[in-house]
Amino acid sequence: MNTSEFNSFIVILIYGSLVFLSLLKLANPLKVNRKANFCFGIFLFLWSTFWMDEILLMINGSAIEFHSLFVIRFIQYLTPIFFYLSVLFYTNPSFRFKIGDFRFLLLPIAFLACLVLIRMGYNKPFESLSIILILVQALFYTGLSYITIRKHQRKIQQFSSNTEGIDLNWLEYIILVLLVVNIVYVIYNLFYDPKSLNFFINTVFLLVIYFVGYYSLKQKEIYPLEEKQRNELISINEDSESEEVKKKLMTDEELLKIKTQLEKIMDTQKPYLNSELNLIKLAELLSVSTHHLSYVINTGFGKNFFQYVNEFRVEYAQQLLKETGSKLSILGIAYESGFNSKTSFNTTFKKLTGQTPSEFKK
Incomplete structure (x- = not known):
């Protein structure tokens, strides 16, 4: 099998995999992240159409300008928008469109106007403008998606003690890989024959x-399914130095009282040993609201929930590691100690202790 035939085989795998995966996401058999998976399924289907020219060429034996x-x-042109919408619903399943969000339609309307004018015969100026609009749209929504994920x-560090599996790292990696591949492709286009790069680009895309x-199908629910709890957690600001935290939610006496109660519970009941511990469960133990508990941890201890809980876990793990007679593995x-994987344990432990x-143990 020569390079051309192997490239055709890869194209078939790419197209088939994207269509099959898009149908799985749209069907959503596990019924998780419903809105996010629906948008992500549409994104995957739209992404698959970029290989339709090559698929039709293999079927008919002659070039068909499907693209x-x-x-x-x-x-x-709507492909980056649906990627961003999926990111938006993964990070905020309670998101509702507002009138101001219609501004995101400006670029698609401008692109549609370009296509109409090109069809009317104004090819030269508007073909170039349409390419610019494609690049602007892709870069804008890629950047916006990346910022939203960060x-x-x-x-999530404000309400979850174990962020592995809900941090959407896999989406962040996709953005970075696709960005690098596209930069390489554009630079290569300027100096060499882009067709010679097809095999490499298609192989990378297939791996992506x-x-x-793998990661989209194993993505679990990030927020609780119960609407009240979900909205409560979503409303907590991601920045512990935000205006919400700077604004006093309680008196100094109340803060000290809850802080003392929290220290006592962490010392006696050791709730941090539960790998599923989150802000809601800890707030229930203290009989306070999640917002008040978040405020106490942020203001009273100068940490977010993730840092606060995992410091206890690392300290507990250090005690176990010091025990010479312990038969426990790492x-x-x-x-x-309350960690749900060896990876998160190693990462958190090294971040806090430098080892x-x-x-x-050595």
């Missing part, structure tokens, strides 16, 4: 698609 069709060009990663499939100690658990 240049008026309707297809406009639909494909904000989400800070926010399998990566997407993984066993991780689970005993890995194995180095500390």
Whole structure:
């Protein structure tokens, strides 16, 4: 099998994988992240259409300019928007569109106007403008998606003690890989024949698609399904130095009282040993609201919830590691200390102590 035939085989795998994965996301058999998975399914289907020219060429034996069709060009232009919408609903399943959000339609309307003018015969100026609009749209929504994910990663540390599995790292990696691939492709286009790069680009895309499939299908619910609890957590600001935290939610006496109660509970009941501990569960133990508890941790201890809880876990793990007669493995100690994986244990432990658990034990 030569390079051309192998490239055709990869194209078939790419197209088939994207269509199949999009149908899985739209069907959503596990019924999780409903809005996010619906938008992500549409994104995957739109993404698959970029390989339709090559698929039709293999079927018919002659070139069919599917990619240049008026309707297809406009639909494909919406691909970055649906990626951003999926990120938006993953990070905030209670999101509702407002009148101000219609500003996001400005670029698609401008692109549609370009396509109409091109169809009317004004090819030269508006073909170039349409390419610019494609690049602007892709960069804008890629950047916006990345910023949204980074904000989400800070926010979940305000209410979750184990962020692995809900931090959306896989979406962040997709953005970075696609950005690098597109930069390489554009630079290569300027100096060399872009067709010679097809095999490399398609191989990278195929690997990215399998990566997407694996992590998107195992993505669990990030927020509680119960609407009141979900909205309560979403309303907590991701920045512990935000105006909400700076604004006094209680008197100094109340803060000190809850702070003392919290220290006592952490010392006696050790709730941090529960790997599923979150702000809601800890607030219930103290009989206070999640906002008040978040305020006490942020203001009274100068930490977010994730940092506060995991410092206790690391301290507990250090005690277990010091026990010479202990038969527990590193993984066993991780689970005993409240961590839900060896990776999160190693990462958190090293961040707080400057050593890995194995180095500390030695």
